[in-house]
Amino acid sequence: MIKGLQEVTEVVRQAKKDLEANGGLKQVVFVACGGSLASSYPARFLMNEEGRIRVQAYNASEFVNATPRNIDANTLVVGTSTKATAETVEALKKANSLGAVTIALSGAPDSETAKAGRYKIVYNHADEWYRDETLVHTNSMGTALKLAFTLLKEYEDYPYYDQAVEGFARLEKIYGKAREAMKPEAAKFAMTYKDDTVWNVMSSGAAWEVSYSDAFCFFQEMQTVHCVPIHSGEYFHGAFETTDKDLAILLWKSVGRTRPVDERAERFLNRFAGHHWIVDAKELGLDQIDSHVAEYFNASLMHPISKQMIAAMGDVRMHPMTYRRYMWKFEY
Secondary structure, eight states: OOTTHHHHHHHHHHHHHHHHHTTOOOEEEEEEOHHHHHHTHHHHHHHHHHOOSEEEEEEHHHHHHSOOTTOSTTEEEEEEESSOOHHHHHHHHHHHHTTOEEEEEESSTTSHHHHHSSEEEEOOOSTHHHHOGGGTTSSHHHHHHHHHHHHHHHHHOOTTHHHHHHHHHHHHHHHHHHHHHHHHHHHHHHHHHTTOOEEEEEEOGGGHHHHHHIIIIIIIIHHOOEEEEEETTGGGGTGGGGOOTTOEEEEEEOSSTTHHHHHHHHHHHHHHOSSEEEEETTTTTGGGSOTTTGGGGHHHHHHHHHHHHHHHHHHHHTOOTTOOSSTTTSOO
C-alpha cells in the first residue's frame, strides 16, 4: 500500500457517506494560503481535467470575508495548513457553519487546523521528505493528489486509478535518481544565478504549482528576491516583452499534453533570452509513469527538485531558506 493512501481512502469514504445523506456531492472547494494553496493545484487540475464535479479554490482569508453563496451541505471543503494558519482555521469553521463536509489536511494530528475539520488527514511536513524518496508523495501536495484520485474513483469510476497508484510507487524511484542527478546541476545553477534579484519562472498544466511556489515561497519568501510566476502559454501575451539577455528565467518543462506549450516558450527563450535555465521532467524520468496519469505528477517531481536548486543558491548567497524579515516576527 502506498504511504498515506489508506488514510485518504478511509476519510473519503466517510465523507462520502455524509454527503450522500445530504443528497450527494456537487462541488469540491480547496481553501488555504500561500504554499498550502499552491499544493492543491495538481489535485484541482486533475479533477477539472478528468471529472465532472465542480472544483474551486480560494485564498482562505477571501473565503472567510467573501464566502461564496453556494457553500452548503453538498459541498466538500478541503482546508490545508501545516500547523494553524489562522485564516485557514477560520475558513474551515465557516464551512462547518454552513453545513459543508470539511476535511483538514495538516502536518500534525493535534493542530488547530486538524481540529477544525470534520475529518482530518495528516501529511508529512518535515524536510526529510525532500531527502528520502519514499516520502516524496507524503507531503501536502501528494496527499491532496491522492485525495483527488480517490474522489474520482469513488464518484466517477475513474478508469486509471490503478495506474495512478502505480505512479506514486514509481515516483519514489524516479525522484531518488533525479535528486542525485541534479546535485551537480544544482551547484551550477547556484553559482550561475547567485547575484540575480529579479526572476521569471514559467510552467504549465499541473506544473503551474511549481512556478507559483517558486515565486511566492522559495524566491520571495525564502530568498527575498523579486519573482514573477508566468504560465508558459500566457508568456506570449505580455510578459515576453521583458525578455532580454540578462533576465533570469527558469522554465519547468512538463511531461504530458501541455508539453507543447512549454516547448514554444523554450524556442523563444533559446532565440531571444540567454540567461535562462530549463528543467525537463522527461529528462528526469517522469515519462516512466503511465502516460494516462504522468502529467498529474509533474509538480510532485519538480517541486522538491526546485527546492534543491534554490536551496543550493541560498547556500552560495549565504541567505538561509529559513530567514524571514517579517514572518513570525510581527503582527500582520
